[in-house]
Amino acid sequence: MRLNLSTVFAAGICASLAAPAAAQDILTVAQRQDPQNWDPVDTFLVAWGSVASNIYDGLVRRDENLDLQPGLAESWEVLDEGMRLRFKLREGVSFHNGEPFDAEAVKYTFDRLLGEVGGTGPQQSNYTTIDHVEIIDDYTVDFHMAQPDPVMLTKLAGYGAMIVPPDYIEEVGEEEFDMNPVGTGPFKFESYTQGAQVELSANEDYFDGVPEVDGLVFRFIREDATRLAELQSGAVDIMADVAFSAVPTIDSAGNLEIVSVPGPTIYSLALKTVEPAATADLRVRKALNMAIDKQALIDAFLAGRGQPIDSLQGELSFGYDPEMEGYAYDPEAARALLEEAGVPQGAEMTIDYRAGNSTFNEVAQALTGFFANVGLKVGLNPIEDGVFLNEIVPQGRTNEMYQFSWGGWTFDFDNTAYLSYHEGEKWNPYGTSEEMNALLEEQRNSTDQAEREEILQEIARLAHEEAYHIPLYNEETVYAVADGVEGFVPAPDKRLRLNSVSLSDQ
Amino acid sequence: MPVIGFIAKRGLQALFVLFVVTLFISFAIRLTGDPAVMMLRESANVSADDLARVREGLGLDRPFLVQYWDFVSGLFTGDLGNSFFRGPIAPIVTGALGATLLLAMTSLIVSLLISIPLGIYAARHRGSFGDQVIRVLSLAGLSFPNFWLGIMLILIFSVTLRWLPASGLTGPASLIMPAVTIGVILTATNLRIVRTTMLEVLSAQFIMVARAKGLSERSVIYKHALRNSSIALVTYLGLQFGTLMGGLVVVELVFNWPGMGTLAVEAISQRDYPILQTVISILAIMIVLVNLIVDLVYMALDPRIRLE
Numbered sequence: 083m084r085l086n087l088s089t090v091f092a093a094g095i096c097a098s099l100a101a102p103a104a105a106q107d108i109l110t111v112a113q114r115q116d117p118q119n120w121d122p123v124d125t126f127l128v129a130w131g132s133v134a135s136n137i138y139d140g141l142v143r144r145d146e147n148l149d150l151q152p153g154l155a156e157s158w159e160v161l162d163e164g165m166r167l168r169f170k171l172r173e174g175v176s177f178h179n180g181e182p183f184d185a186e187a188v189k190y191t192f193d194r195l196l197g198e199v200g201g202t203g204p205q206q207s208n209y210t211t212i213d214h215v216e217i218i219d220d221y222t223v224d225f226h227m228a229q230p231d232p233v234m235l236t237k238l239a240g241y242g243a244m245i246v247p248p249d250y251i252e253e254v255g256e257e258e259f260d261m262n263p264v265g266t267g268p269f270k271f272e273s274y275t276q277g278a279q280v281e282l283s284a285n286e287d288y289f290d291g292v293p294e295v296d297g298l299v300f301r302f303i304r305e306d307a308t309r310l311a312e313l314q315s316g317a318v319d320i321m322a323d324v325a326f327s328a329v330p331t332i333d334s335a336g337n338l339e340i341v342s343v344p345g346p347t348i349y350s351l352a353l354k355t356v357e358p359a360a361t362a363d364l365r366v367r368k369a370l371n372m373a374i375d376k377q378a379l380i381d382a383f384l385a386g387r388g389q390p391i392d393s394l395q396g397e398l399s400f401g402y403d404p405e406m407e408g409y410a411y412d413p414e415a416a417r418a419l420l421e422e423a424g425v426p427q428g429a430e431m432t433i434d435y436r437a438g439n440s441t442f443n444e445v446a447q448a449l450t451g452f453f454a455n456v457g458l459k460v461g462l463n464p465i466e467d468g469v470f471l472n473e474i475v476p477q478g479r480t481n482e483m484y485q486f487s488w489g490g491w492t493f494d495f496d497n498t499a500y501l502s503y504h505e506g507e508k509w510n511p512y513g514t515s516e517e518m519n520a521l522l523e524e525q526r527n528s529t530d531q532a533e534r535e536e537i538l539q540e541i542a543r544l545a546h547e548e549a550y551h552i553p554l555y556n557e558e559t560v561y562a563v564a565d566g567v568e569g570f571v572p573a574p575d576k577r578l579r580l581n582s583v584s585l586s587d588q
Numbered sequence: 589m590p591v592i593g594f595i596a597k598r599g600l601q602a603l604f605v606l607f608v609v610t611l612f613i614s615f616a617i618r619l620t621g622d623p624a625v626m627m628l629r630e631s632a633n634v635s636a637d638d639l640a641r642v643r644e645g646l647g648l649d650r651p652f653l654v655q656y657w658d659f660v661s662g663l664f665t666g667d668l669g670n671s672f673f674r675g676p677i678a679p680i681v682t683g684a685l686g687a688t689l690l691l692a693m694t695s696l697i698v699s700l701l702i703s704i705p706l707g708i709y710a711a712r713h714r715g716s717f718g719d720q721v722i723r724v725l726s727l728a729g730l731s732f733p734n735f736w737l738g739i740m741l742i743l744i745f746s747v748t749l750r751w752l753p754a755s756g757l758t759g760p761a762s763l764i765m766p767a768v769t770i771g772v773i774l775t776a777t778n779l780r781i782v783r784t785t786m787l788e789v790l791s792a793q794f795i796m797v798a799r800a801k802g803l804s805e806r807s808v809i810y811k812h813a814l815r816n817s818s819i820a821l822v823t824y825l826g827l828q829f830g831t832l833m834g835g836l837v838v839v840e841l842v843f844n845w846p847g848m849g850t851l852a853v854e855a856i857s858q859r860d861y862p863i864l865q866t867v868i869s870i871l872a873i874m875i876v877l878v879n880l881i882v883d884l885v886y887m888a889l890d891p892r893i894r895l896e
Binding site: 116118119124126201202203204206207257260261275276277278279301302303304305307308311312314315316317467468469471472473476 | 626627638642644670675742753756757841851853
C-alpha cells in the first residue's frame with residue numbers, strides 16, 4: 083500500500099464519521115495494552131492472553147483455580163517416563179471458519195511453532211522440549227519429547243500452544259493471519275482497529291459453554307486516568323489493569339466494584355553479590371532484608387491488594403512453601419548486623435529500578451526511608467525499561483540493589499527460580515552456587531511432581547539463606563467492574579474467559 | 589518561473605534535511621537497545637541462539653547501511669516494509685497520520701475561529717474592559733498544561749455530564765474534547781499575536797488613507813488591516829507546527845487518540861525500529877513541507893515579498 087495524502091485524509095475522516103455500532107449485550111473491557119498481533123507464535127504479552135483466550139483454545143485449559151481442565155483434548159496420559167504425552171482429542175469441533183479440528187491441526191500448530199515461522203517469534207523458546215508431534219489417528223496425537231518437561235502440560239494451556247487452523251493459514255498467508263485470526267474459542271474475531279479496539283462476536287457452536295453476551299469489545303487505553311474515566315462514564319463494563327492508587331476512588335463509587343485475585347507478579351530487589359558492593363557480604367544482605375516492613379508497603383501503595391513474600395513466588399505458585407519463614411522486620415537487628423559487617427552509619431547505596439511503573443516508583447521512595455531508618459543513605463536510579471533490560475542487568479552493571487519483578491506465567495517456581503539463580507541466566511549476572519545450579523537442573527529432569535515440589539522448596543530455602551534478593555510482595559490482579567455485569571470471575575493469570583459473563587438491564 | 593525555481597531549491601534542501609534526519613534516527617535508535625531482547629524479555633530460558641535467531645528473522649543481523657538503505661528507499665517507493673511486531677507498516681502509519689492530521693487541523697481551525705475575531709476586538713478596543721478580559725483569559729490559556737486541561741474536560745463532560753466519549757476516535761463527538769484542548773493552547777498565543785500586530789497595523793498610514801477614502805470600517809479591518817497583520821500570524825503558525833506536533837503526543841495519550849504520538853510512544857517502548865523511523869521521518873517531512881507552504885503563502889499575502 084502506498085501513502086498518499088488523499089487516502090490519509092479519507093482514512094481520518096471515515097474513521098471519525100463511522101458511528102459506534104448500536105447493539106445489545108455487548109460486553110466492553112478496557113485494558114492498557116494493545117497486543118498488536120493475534121498470532122499465538124508472535125506474542126509474549128499478558129494483554130494478548132486476556133483477549134486471545136476468548137478466540138483460541140489449547141489442548142488443555144487452566145481454570146481460575148489454576149487447575150488443568152480438558153480443552154481441545156478430552157484426556158491425556160504421560161507415557162515413557164515423561165518422554166511421550168498422548169492426547170485424545172475432542173471430536174466434532176470446528177474452527178470459526180468451518181474448518182474441522184483434528185489431529186492434523188495439532189500437528190500443524192506445533193510444526194509451525196517449532197519451525198521457521200515460530201523461529202522469528204518469542205514463543206518458540208518456551209516449547210523446545212517438544213521434539214515432534216505424531217498423528218496416531220484422526221483424534222489421537224503423541225507428543226515426543228526431546229527431554230521430560232514437567233511444566234509442559236501447563237504451557238500447553240497458553241500462548242504459543244493455542245491450536246491454529248492449517249487450511250486457513252495456508253490459504254490466506256501468515257501476514258493476513260496476524261491480523262485476522264481464526265480459532266476454536268468461545269468468541270469469533272470480527273475486526274481490529276490498531277491502537278483502539280478489537281471486536282469479537284459470540285461463537286454459537288462453542289463446545290464448552292455458548293457465550294451469554296452477543297459480542298465482546300476490548301478497548302486499549304494506555305492512560306490509567308482515561309481508562310478509569312471510560313469506566314466511570316459507563317462506556318466500559320470491565321476495567322483491567324486498575325492502578326492501585328485508583329482503588330479507593332472506585333471503592334467509594336456506588337456503581338463500581340473492585341474484584342481482585344492473587345496474581346503471578348512478584349516484586350523484589352535483587353542484590354549485587356560481588357565485590358566491591360557492600361552487599362557482597364551476606365550479613366549486609368540479611369540486614370537489608372530485615373530493614374523492610376513489607377506489609378506497610380502493601381497497605382500504603384497497593385491499597386492492601388497484595389501479600390508479603392519470603393521467596394520469589396506467591397502462594398499460588400507450585401513450589402511455594404507455607405512453612406518457610408522469612409526475615410522478620412527488625413530494624414534493631416538490621417543495624418546490629420550492619421555494624422558487625424563494618425558498614426558505617428551513613429554508608430551510601432543505590433537502587434536501580436525500571437522507571438515508568440508509578441506504583442513501584444512510590445515503593446522505591448518508601449524503601450529509601452526504611453533503609454535510612456537503619457542508617458543507610460540509599461539513592462534512587464530510575465532507568466528506562468529497554469536500557470535496564472538490555473544494558474544494565476544482563477551485563478552486571480547494576481548498583482547494590484536492583485528491581486526484579488517477574489510474573490512467571492506457568493505459576494511454577496521453576497520458571498522464576500531458573501532464570502534468577504542458574505548460572506548464565508540474564509537475571510543472574512553475579513552467579514549463585516554450584517549447589518543451586520545442581521538443584522535447579524535436578525528438578526527439571528524429574529517428572530515426579532512431589533519430588534519436584536520438594537526440590538523447589540529447597541531452592542527457595544537456599545536462596546533465602548543466601549539472601550540473594552529482598553522479596554517484597556506478590557501483587558493482586560485488580561479489576562473494576564460496573565453494575566450490571568454478572569458472573570465475572572477474574573483469573574490469576576489474567577487470561578479472561580468471558581463466555582459465562584452476562585449483562586443485566588441497568 | 590521564480591516560483592518553480594524556488595520550490596526546486598527548497599525541495600533539494602528538504603531532501604538534505606530528510607537525509608540527515610533519517611540517518612541520525614536510524615543510527616541513534618539502534619544504540620538504545622536490542623528489539624530481540626525486548627521481544628524475548630518475558631520468556632524464560634532465552635539462549636544466545638534464540639536471540640540470534642530472532643535478530644536474523646527481523647533482519648537485524650545485516651549491516652547498518654543495508655538496513656538504512658532498505659528503509660530510505662522504502663520511503664520513496666512507498667513500500668515501508670513490516671513492523672517488528674505487527675505486519676505491514678503502511679496501513680498502520682496511514683491510519684495514525686490521518687487521525688493526527690484530523691486532530692491538528694480541527695484544533696487549528698478552532699483556534700483561528702476564536703483568536704482572529706477576539707484579537708481584532710481587543711486591538712480595536714484597546715484598554716477597554718473587554719480587552720482586559722481577553723488578555724487575562726489568554727494568559728490563563730497559556731498557563732494550563734494541556735494534558736491537565738484534557739483530564740479536566742474528561743471529568744466534566746464524560747464522567748459527570750456523560751455528554752462526550754472520554755477517549756478514542758469513534759465519531760465526530762470524540763473529536764471535540766481533544767480539539768478544544770489543543771485549540772485552547774494555540775488560541776492563547778495566536779490571540780496575542782493577532783492583537784499586537786493589529787494594533788501596529790491600525791496605526792499605520794495606509795489605514796488612515798483607507799479610512800480617508802471613505803471605505804467602510806468592515807472593509808478597512810478585514811481587507812486591509814487583517815491581511816497585512818496576518819503575515820506575522822502565518823509565520824508564527826509555521827513555527828508553531830513543530831511544537832503543535834510535540835504537544836499532540838501528550839494530548840493523544842490522554843484521549844487515547846490513535847495517532848502518530850501514541851504510535852511513536854508504543855514503538856519506542858518496544859524498540860520497533862521500522863515504525864519509529866517512519867513516524868519520525870514523516871513528521872520531519874511534514875515540518876519541512878509546512879515551512880515551504882508558509883513561504884508560498886507570504887507571497888500571496890504580500891506580493892512585495894520576493895522569493896529567494
